Amino acid sequence: MTAIAIExxxxxxxxxxxxxxxxxxxxLAVGQGESFGLVxxxxxxxxxxxxxxxxxxxxxxxxxAVEGLNLRGTRRTRxxxxxxxxxxxxxxxxxxxxxxxxxxxxxxxxxxxxxxxDRRVPKLLDDVGLGGRFRFRYPHQLSGxxxxxxxxxxALAGEPDILLLDExxxxxxxxxxxxxxxxxxxxxxxxxxxxxxxxxxxxVVGHMCDRLAVMRAGRxxxxxxxxxxxxxxxxxxxxxxxxxxSGGPHATEGTR
Amino acid sequence: xxxPLLDVRDLxxxxxxxxxxxxxxxxxxFTLGRERLGIVxxxxxxxxxxxxxxxxxxxxxxxxxxxxxxLEGTDLQSLSxxxxxxxxxxxxxMVMQDPKFSLNPVMRVGDQLIEAYRLHRRGGRAAAHRxxxxxxxxxxxxDPDRVMRAYPHEVSGGMGQRIMIAMMLIPDPRILIADExxxxxxxxxxxxxxxxMDDLVRDRGMGLIFISHDLNLVxxxxxxxxxxYAGRVVETCEASRLHEARHPYTRGLLDALPRLDRxxxxxxxLRRDETWADAPSVxx
Numbered sequence: 001m002t003a004i005a006i007e008x009x010x011x012x013x014x015x016x017x018x019x020x021x022x023x024x025x026x027x028l029a030v031g032q033g034e035s036f037g038l039v040x041x042x043x044x045x046x047x048x049x050x051x052x053x054x055x056x057x058x059x060x061x062x063x064x065a066v067e068g069l070n071l072r073g074t075r076r077t078r079x080x081x082x083x084x085x086x087x088x089x090x091x092x093x094x095x096x097x098x099x100x101x102x103x104x105x106x107x108x109x110x111x112x113x114x115x116x117x118d119r120r121v122p123k124l125l126d127d128v129g130l131g132g133r134f135r136f137r138y139p140h141q142l143s144g145x146x147x148x149x150x151x152x153x154x155a156l157a158g159e160p161d162i163l164l165l166d167e168x169x170x171x172x173x174x175x176x177x178x179x180x181x182x183x184x185x186x187x188x189x190x191x192x193x194x195x196x197x198x199x200x201x202x203x204v205v206g207h208m209c210d211r212l213a214v215m216r217a218g219r220x221x222x223x224x225x226x227x228x229x230x231x232x233x234x235x236x237x238x239x240x241x242x243x244x245x246s247g248g249p250h251a252t253e254g255t256r
Numbered sequence: 257x258x259x260p261l262l263d264v265r266d267l268x269x270x271x272x273x274x275x276x277x278x279x280x281x282x283x284x285x286f287t288l289g290r291e292r293l294g295i296v297x298x299x300x301x302x303x304x305x306x307x308x309x310x311x312x313x314x315x316x317x318x319x320x321x322x323x324x325x326x327l328e329g330t331d332l333q334s335l336s337x338x339x340x341x342x343x344x345x346x347x348x349x350m351v352m353q354d355p356k357f358s359l360n361p362v363m364r365v366g367d368q369l370i371e372a373y374r375l376h377r378r379g380g381r382a383a384a385h386r387x388x389x390x391x392x393x394x395x396x397x398x399d400p401d402r403v404m405r406a407y408p409h410e411v412s413g414g415m416g417q418r419i420m421i422a423m424m425l426i427p428d429p430r431i432l433i434a435d436e437x438x439x440x441x442x443x444x445x446x447x448x449x450x451x452x453m454d455d456l457v458r459d460r461g462m463g464l465i466f467i468s469h470d471l472n473l474v475x476x477x478x479x480x481x482x483x484x485y486a487g488r489v490v491e492t493c494e495a496s497r498l499h500e501a502r503h504p505y506t507r508g509l510l511d512a513l514p515r516l517d518r519x520x521x522x523x524x525x526l527r528r529d530e531t532w533a534d535a536p537s538v539x540x
Contacts, residue, residue, distance in 0.1 A: 041442040042413075144299075173298040173469060175526035178512035182522050200443055207514035207523070230516050245444040 001068065003162055003194040004030040004053065009062035011045070011052050022048040023060075024218040032161075035188060035195040037205035037212035037226075039242070045218040046198045050164045053196075054086050066162065082112060085155035089167035091147035095139040101125070101150050102135045105157060112158035124153040129183060145176035152183065165197040169204065181208060202246045206230060214239045260287035261430055261463040262310070262348075265323040269305045269487075272317050280305045282487035283537045288431065292457065292464040294474035294495065297484035298509075303467045306484070307433045310465075311348060312340055328430065346376045349424040351453075353436040355416030359408040366404030369423055376427035391422040395452050414445035421453050431463040439468070450477050471498065471509055483509075486533035505532055 011023035023045040030036040038046040051057045053064055055074040064071045066084055088094040095104060105124055109117045122132045128149040139147055148168065155163055168184070169177040181204065188195060199205050205212050206229050213223045214234065221236045234240050269281035281302040286293070297303045309320045312332060325332045327347060335343065344350075352358050360368055369388035370381065379387075385404075392400035395418040408416060417437060424432060434453065438446040454477055457464045468474050474481055475498040483491045483506050491503040501507060508526035 041444055174471075174509055175298065175512045178514075178523035178525050181514065182525065185522065202443075203514040203516050206516045207519070230519065232516075242444055245447055 001032050002029050002065070003032045003034065003067060004028070004036075004196060005063070005065040006049070006053075007063040009049065009052065009060060009064060011048050011057045011060040013059070022057075022218055023052065025062075026215075026218075026220050028213060028220065028223070030194060030196055033188075033192050033194055034211070035197065035209045037209035038196065038198045038215060039200065039202060039205050039212055040215035041200065041242075043217075044215040046215050047166050050086060050166050050196065050198055053164060054084065078111075078113070081160075082158040083160055084162045084164065085158065085160040086164040086166065087148075087151050087155050087168050090171050091144055091151050092139075092171070094151050095147055097139055100136050100138050101130075101142075104150065104154055108154050108157040114158070120157070124157060127156060127187070128153045129179075143176070144172050145179060148172065148176075148180055149183065152180075152187075156187070159191075160193070162194045162196070165195055167199055168197070170199065170201065177204070184208065202229065202243060214242065259329060260289050261328060262288040263324055263326040264288075264306075264310065265325075267306065267309055267322040267325065268320070269302065269309050269314055270319045270321070272319075280487055281309065284482075284484070284487075284489055285537060286482060286489070286492075288463045288465060290461050290463055291480060292454070292466060292478040294478035294481040295465060295467045295484060296469065296471055296474050296481055296509075298469060300486075301484040302487040303484050304435050307350065307435050307465060307467050310433065311344055311350060313350075342376075345372070345424070345429065346427045347429050348431040348433060349427065349429045350433040350435065351417070351420050351424050351437045354440040355408070355413060355420050356440075358420055359416060361408050363407075364404070365406050365408065365411070365419055369404070369419075369426060372423045373426045387426060388422075391426050392419070394425075394456060395419070395422045396448075397422075412445075413441050414449055417441060417449050418452060421449070421456070425456055425460070428460070429462065431465065432457060433465045433467070435467045436469070437466075438473075439470075446473070471506075472513075482538075488533070488535070488537040490532055490535065490538060492538055503532075504529065 006026060006028045009023055009026045010021065013020045013022060026049060038049060040046050048057055052060045055076040058074060102121060105121045106117050109120055114120060121135060125131060125134055130146065130149050134146065169180050172180060187193060197205065197208055206226055209226055211223060211225055212229065213220045216238055221238055222234060224234055228234055232243060234243060265285045267281055267284045268279060271278045271280060284306055295303045295306060308314055310325055314320050322333065327343065332343060366388055369391065370384040373384040373387050389400045389404065392403055397403050397415065397418060403411065411419065438449050441449060466474055466478055475495045478495045481493055481495050481498060482489045483503065485505050491501060491506050493501055511524035512526050514523055
């Protein structure tokens with residue numbers, strides 16, 4: 001079954017002369033258990049697609065279906081958020097500064113209608129490699145990587161099938177990035193999760209994803225297997241340029 | 257190299273906190289000639305504080321102490337604040353991470369460039385205007401006349417950072433300190449901006465201090481690299497021989513990066529060793 005099916009998606013902001021078309025006629029299908037990457041420069045519309053799926057984009061048209069169910073407008077049901085969760089880029093702004101880790105996770109569990117919160121909170125912390133001693137800390141007492149682990153724990157609280165990852169490691173140091181990417185790899189393997197990962201970092205997408213779509217100015221230029229990215233043989237010139245700019249495997253040979 | 261442009265000896269930067277004194281930089285020494293020096297490290301390693309301390313931009317309660325911070329023989333620590341203002345911009349200038357916060361949002365780009373020129377050099381407005389347009393051309397801005405009239409919010413991030421570089425180079429400084437100059441930019445424009453900066457620095461025989469967390473980017477655009485960890489320099493190496501780096505921290509950083517040409521299931525995770533923070537700084 002297709003986890004996420006998108007057909008002819010348009011997303012725009014503003015009206016009349018001020019209208020900006022952020023996403024134009026995008027179609028994608030992400031299979032169950034697949035890890036799919038969206039790459040492109042800032043303003044290419046990659047994050048906007050995630051926002052449209054979660055109901056954070058006010059105006060859109062086209063078809064978005066999650067596990068076979070068509071979405072409408074910007075309202076999403078609780079059942080939807082039990083299936084789909086999002087992890088944001090900046091763990092410094094995505095956690096409430098005056099809520100302890102325990103409060104963040106307990107409230108989320110409560111909203112998902114789950115009982116035995118006291119048992120589940122330590123379990124969630126363990127799952128993301130934090131352990132019980134972090135339970136009563138506040139975000140300012142955590143490092144960037146630890147905060148992102150809390151954000152991932154919060155996303156996992158309702159035991160979703162699909163994680164939407166919006167640049168989950170681009171605010172982190174490379175050594176911390178490696179730890180978070182490994183965590184995401186393990187979680188996906190253990191729970192059979194589906195990932196839709198947005199990143200401007202091609203090596204990260206190459207490491208995490210099976211397939212990826214290259215976006216530019218709101219459109220998908222091409223969808224390719226990760227093998228193609230590794231070989232440095234994308235179809236479009238733009239994708240090759242993007243690959244070269246990020247120090248791709250064949251772009252800068254000899255200079256390192 | 258005869259006399260270095262910049263000679264830093266035993267630099268310390270300290271911040272008093274409620275839990276005692278925090279030492280952000282602990283005894284860093286290096287020299288800079290007409291070359292491109294990279295300072296690499298993770299957040300909190302002290303790399304940015306090192307750059308700021310050179311320009312005496314650390315404000316109280318932060319404290320800077322060094323045996324020597326000498327610019328072409330003059331110790332910057334002995335200068336009055338007034339003389340120091342002449343050093344900043346004119347002899348050592350700095351490009352920071354995000355042009356959105358470095359440019360004045362309510363002043364036209366041209367006026368800011370002209371101001372930068374006239375603060376440091378004699379000459380009328382017409383000469384300053386000419387110099388500003390030439391400088392914009394030098395940073396590959398295709399329509400300098402339009403950009404002169406534009407406000408910072410009307411230009412892209414990459415163009416903003418090129419304008420910053422133009423503004424910093426207009427007084428013809430000896431040294432440019434670039435602190436994460438391209439981290440706020442898209443990868444596709446990063447290299448373009450760095451190449452422009454690189455060409456200008458080389459043409460003018462300047463010294464460049466390139467501060468970044470990105471090892472590979474630094475290796476590509478520098479001659480020599482200092483690797484900082486917990487306020488100290490743990491290793492220095494020729495940029496071209498970065499892949500031969502021996503310190504476990506440097507190796508760990510290199511190995512932690514995902515690579516398109518070397519697929520793995522799991523990334524190597526850096527295992528930190530307490531002794532790294534205690535070992536004395538490597539001199540250069």
